[in-house]
Amino acid sequence: MNAWDNSTQHLFFTGAHLNKNHAISLFVLSFLLLTGVQAQESSALPAPFSKALQLAGIPAQNVGVYVQEVDGTGTVLASANAGTPFNPASTMKLVTTDAALELLGPAYRWKTQAYTGGSQVGNVLQGDLIFKGNGDPKLVLENFWLFLRQIRAKGIRDIRGNIVLDRSTFDENAYDPSEFDGDPMKPYNVGPDALLLNYKTLTFQFVPNPETRQVNVLIDPPMSGYPVTPPRLGSGSCDDWQGKLQAAVDADGASFNGVLPASCGEKTWYINPYRMSSTQYFGAVFRQMWADLGGTFSGVVKSGVVPAGSSLISEWSSVTLPEVIRDINKYSNNVMARQVLLTIAADILKVPATPERGARAIQSWLSSKGIDASGLVIENGSGLSRNERISAKTMGRMMATAFQSPTMPEFVSSMPLVGYDGTMRKRLKNQSVAGQAHVKTGTLNDVRAIAGYVLAASGKYYAVVCLINHPNAPRGQAAQDGLLQWVYENG
Secondary structure: OOHHHHHHHHHHHOOOOOHHHHHHHHHHHHHHHHHOOOOOOOOOOOHHHHHHHHHOOOOHHHEEEEEEEOOOOOOEEEEEOOOOEEOOHHHHHHHHHHHHHHHHOOOOEEEEEEEEOOEEEOOEEEOOEEEEOOOOOOOOHHHHHHHHHHHHHOOOOEEOOOEEEEOOOEOOOOOOOOOOOOOOOOHHHOOOOOOOOHHHOEEEEEEEEOOOOEEEEEEEOOOOOOOEEOOEEEOOOOOOHHHHHOEEEEOOEEEEOOEEEHHHOOEEEEEOOOOOOHHHHHHHHHHHHHHHOOOEEOOOEEEEOOOOOOEEEEEEEEEEHHHHHHHHHHHOOHHHHHHHHHHHHHHHHOOOEOHHHHHHHHHHHHHHOOOOOOOOEOOOOOOOOOOOEEEHHHHHHHHHHHHOOOOHHHHHHOOOEOOOOHHHOOOOOOOOOOOOEEEEEEEEOOEEEEEEEEEOOOOOEEEEEEEEEOOOHHHHHHHHHHHHHHHHHHO
16 A cells, blocks of 8 residues: 555545546655665755646756755755745744744743732732733643632632733734634634733533423633624525624623524534633633632723732743643644744843734744744745745754754654654654654645654654645645655655
């Protein structure tokens, strides 16, 4: 069996319908893998691989490839358009996370602090409770609940002042969640926030009851004073069930004014409540959790900064950076990647972070390593961008250098293991390269990208980068899989 045998499911997953071309591609890659043609340092690509791209309707100039041995010799196994900047989609996360590991350190943790203003008399706080965020990408509900328990353990039960949220670590520039794809309700369009809570996402679970002809709606996280109007139970097909719900989600509540077809069964929908500010979201979650912990609070939740003279009463430490970048790279978490880019800027420059400052810090870091990044464009560090650019050679040299870094084990293990987990779990499952490569994927309209490491059958490690920018890019996914197998067999 060769690498093309499983490509049908990959093409289906990306929405491509290429039955005829798929059959041709099966033959082409079979020939590629059987011939074992090895590219020389002259930068030539394997001829059958190039032909596979031609059959997919992808011109050579729309593909950037760079394959380099990482043992220090820098032997280039294959290269094409290596210096041309391409849109890397989510493989840009490798740049952000590698920089973070080296600049912040593998033991880095985010700190979220709680301060009090005023005095505590018994279990009553006569003043404000102030939360200062530093960009923790993983302040999820469980962690926030434990943080509040720490505050309750200080003896505070009744808060007579306000809740003040200090987000000054990040520069609060205006953010448009609809800018990328016009779908602001998608969770990946949540903006960065120095006090990001639970990815600022709402989870709605719809449970139809055919006997009562009603739909029960469960919301997570539970939010104080946040009403939910359920949809009606309808009939018909489950096509476009989200559109049929006619959702209206804002700061005052969630209404589903349409129907949920009974044929759908139970459904779950993750939503970015973009019409609800981060302060409103935080406030509704805090009120509910504080009440659940037996606390009382009747003030307002507002933005501000930690006043001089405030007292630090509790501090929450996040998980370590390697655990965060594992989530980012294995599951392509865009919101977390944005947080990390801004954290680099805040930590290195000691000023309110912006994406531009984070990009400059990474440019300087690459320059200090002797890596030419003249074509690098970083907009948000996640790859969820039409504007981000990097050349295959810049990416490949960065990865070859990273392999010699003390943080190499954390970096490599953060990427999907081919054929086993993350975004590569369904690819190349029955090929010999499965389990022998850690590869990050990137997917946008007209973009298919891979970047990672292959442990070849020879025992040598290679950094492999392949960036395709073309309307037919979905047809190139199977060719990329074949390239990984080819490196494994011929490296």
